[in-house]
Amino acid sequence: MTLADVVADLEWVMAYWPDLIEARLPLATARRWRQPELTADARAERDAQARAERFERNALGADSPAPVDITVLQTALDVLVDADDLAAAVAEHAGLPVLPPPQYADLDAWPYLAYAAAHMTEDLADHAAPITARMVDRVARAVCMVYDGQVLDVTCPWCQGRTPETPAGGAYTWRVMSLPGDQTAIVCTGQCEPPDSDVGVWWYGQPCWPIARWTWLAKRVHQADQTGKIAS
Numbered sequence: 089m090t091l092a093d094v095v096a097d098l099e100w101v102m103a104y105w106p107d108l109i110e111a112r113l114p115l116a117t118a119r120r121w122r123q124p125e126l127t128a129d130a131r132a133e134r135d136a137q138a139r140a141e142r143f144e145r146n147a148l149g150a151d152s153p154a155p156v157d158i159t160v161l162q163t164a165l166d167v168l169v170d171a172d173d174l175a176a177a178v179a180e181h182a183g184l185p186v187l188p189p190p191q192y193a194d195l196d197a198w199p200y201l202a203y204a205a206a207h208m209t210e211d212l213a214d215h216a217a218p219i220t221a222r223m224v225d226r227v228a229r230a231v232c233m234v235y236d237g238q239v240l241d242v243t244c245p246w247c248q249g250r251t252p253e254t255p256a257g258g259a260y261t262w263r264v265m266s267l268p269g270d271q272t273a274i275v276c277t278g279q280c281e282p283p284d285s286d287v288g289v290w291w292y293g294q295p296c297w298p299i300a301r302w303t304w305l306a307k308r309v310h311q312a313d314q315t316g317k318i319a320s
């Protein structure tokens with residue numbers, strides 16, 4: 089693991105954190121898969137949105153207690169504890185002020201993840217790598233419980249949604265599926281043969297992309313939306 093891998097892990101957890109927090113309310117409908125964006129604007133916007141939602145929840149108060157999925161809540165707490173510890177280790181190492189401890193009622197790991205990502209150093213990366221890998225794994229599992237089986241509102245840029253029923257294309261062919269070995273992947277169910285460089289894993293002849301590649305996949309979809317074609 090390198091410094092870049094550790095920072096990428098932290099950014100990944102930040103991108104999916106809001107989904108995790110939303111997922112802990114089992115009665116909330118699963119939100120549509122969206123392309124993770126990590127621009128400063130997107131973060132600020134999502135942060136503001138999360139705060140607004142939190143305010144709404146607090147304002148609703150005890151009159152409408154939301155049922156909480158304990159597994160997902162525990163995952164969020166575990167990641168928050170790890171993020172707080174990691175941010176503190178990074179601060180100590182760099183001689184920077186330590187962030188105030190998290191308010192557990194807020195369940196907001198972002199400040200700690202962002203702090204750790206911003207000040208991570210090469211010589212701390214080895215210490216951090218197993219921690220950030222564990223965070224990614226936990227968040228992925230919890231978020232995927234929500235996404236499993238979902239058909240994504242995305243046209244596959246490789247097959248354009250061509251299936252035997254829709255030879256001209258246009259079908260939504262991507263599904264989130266749990267595969268053996270606790271892998272979660274997006275599987276294209278169309279007549280789809282991306283070049284080997286774009287797909288490393290096949291599932292009964294269908295291309296699939298494990299969750300670790302979703303950020304990359306989102307970029308390819310975005311690129312295809314912009315240009316109308318897949319760049320090689």
Ligand SMILES: [Zn+2]
Pocket residue numbers: 244245246247248249261276277278279280281
């Ligand atoms: Zn396809």
